[in-house]
Amino acid sequence: MARVDFTHDPAARSWVESANGHSDFPVQNLPLGLFSPSSERPRGGVAIGTKILDLGAVAPLLPQDAGDAARLADSSTLNNLLAAGKDALRALRHGLFRLLTDPAAEKSARPALYPVDQCKLHLPVHIGDYTDFYAGIHHAVNVGKLFRPDNPLLPNYKYVPIGYHGRASSVRLSGEDVVRPNGQTMPPGAETPLFGPCKRLDHELEMAIWVGRGNALGHPIPIKQAADHMAGLSILNDWSARDIQAWEYQPLGPFLAKSFHSSVSPWIVTMDALGPYRIAQPARPESDPAPLPYLFDSDDQQNGALNVTMEVYLSTARMQADGQPLHRLSQGSMTAMYWTVAQLFTHHSVNGCNLSTGDLLGTGTLSGATDESKGSLLELTRGGKVPIRLPNGESRTFLEDGDEIVITAFAEASGFVRIGFGECRARIAPSPQWEL
Incomplete structure (x- = not known):
């Protein structure tokens, strides 16, 4: 409520x-x-x-x-x-x-x-575990279209909150450089994979959800009690090495392409602070299936979404040297989540999994339905095919060394003051040199 x-x-x-x-x-x-x-x-x-x-x-x-x-x-x-x-x-x-x-x-x-x-x-808490969800349906559709134009969403997406186990040890505070990762890639037409620095480094516009009080192993969190376990939210940038990911993710999913760095903002905006900005979960299309009973609560559907706006900005090394302002890449909203925060907590624990205090749950990339609200370069450039033109004449398909990504977020509601989350900022540093 x-x-x-x-x-x-x-x-x-x-x-x-x-x-x-x-x-x-x-x-x-x-x-x-x-x-x-x-x-x-x-x-x-x-x-x-x-x-x-x-x-x-x-x-x-x-x-x-x-x-x-x-x-x-x-x-x-x-x-x-x-x-x-x-x-x-x-x-x-x-x-x-x-x-x-x-x-x-x-x-x-x-x-x-x-x-x-x-x-x-x-970092405000000791993070024992990190789970990244895939709750942004527009992002899921946009990415799916790049690989499966006729069938972008797999059948389970509208039944199961999809997620994977991330790497808690590489979560870092806003402001720390992201070192370009090395890994294996399989370029088009190649017969064997290559090893070297990632060439398709990308940001992801996400929010971090912090677990407050945990649950015991074997004791799931009912959806009506999920709010008792939420501490608050921060901004999350779950960096992605798209070329490494394309080669390694089948059949078990994300690994080195996601484990090298995740940036989080320093301030936890509590769930009580967000009370005025809770809104009804956007209605699903009539053709979509209803959530299974363990994932449905009428109060959660009426108050479980959050009116939080997020913005992504880019500053290249040249822009920084010339003192030019940040360039906004996109603006998104937490209303792009197909599942509520409560549904994520309940599904995560329904098999008996024990969430612990300080655990981090990522929403997944929260893109909107328009080009201006796409939360990653993968989407903004249509898989690297359409470069973004910057005001100073530069262009980008994916991030280059020296580029800096800044994400901000705020909540607004009629009759209340605006509150914000600060910023999540990081610059791309060159890949370390390896002797092979």
Whole structure:
């Protein structure tokens, strides 16, 4: 059920001046992250305008339940806080909102504020497992058409939330370079595969879903209880080596083409913060099958989608050197998901699989129905056949060394302020040299 309370009041103002009118981090957002000021230890914080509020430092200023939650965040990861569940996250949100909107609290709390540009950000949680879904139906159709023009979607797609087990060890924070991967490829007309750097490196426009409270092995998560296990969302760029993938993915699916790097934004926007932006799941075409009973819940269908907009920008090495602005490649929406977040949680666990606190679930590439909303270069260039022309005269089919991809995301709804997710940014670095 969508939840809206006093923390979403659009008229609320904070004594943290930079939060008022901030496009990403007004007081109505309060996303969670891990930071370290100067050379100090990492600990939990909340983004508020251009500042970060140290959760451990303000714990004594909060009501007991909120203070207890804040102390759980005073650690080198946020896993303990997320494991405490949605009630603890809600108590913390309520306590922080009151603290940051009460002028009488400013004198006591202001020493716990740090300028974000003077802090180092870290991966917010220890990620034990990573699953990437394929929930964007337009992306699935677009890619399917490249290989199966007459039959782009396989029969199982509209019955089963498709996913694969990704590589948690190579998830990195926004800002870290992506090293161009090496691997095997089979060029057209070749008789044997070649080894070398990927030539068709691509971005993928995705959102990351963080698992809060986990479930025990052998105990699936019913769809009506799925919301109890969701902590929040971040931006995800699950980089793809398309030429390596084309050679290796049959018959078992993605491997080296997907395991070399995944970039995630630093701030976790909680599910409570997203309450006003929940909308009805887009209706399926009448010809599509209804979800099987274990995947269907009427409230989830009415409130399970999210009105989150995502944008992908490119900056080439020449653009950076010339001081030119980022060029927007596409704009997409989470409403492109054929399955809701709750359906992903329930299906993932229906066989008894145990999700754990800090696990990362990727939505899959979220392309829209138009050319302007395609979430990967594979789609934008029709498999590399139609180059993208950039304002400075350059062109791209796939990413070159020195290129930088920046993804942003935000949520909007009538009668509420806009909240954002920050950015997920990474530059392509040259492939390492191998002696064979």
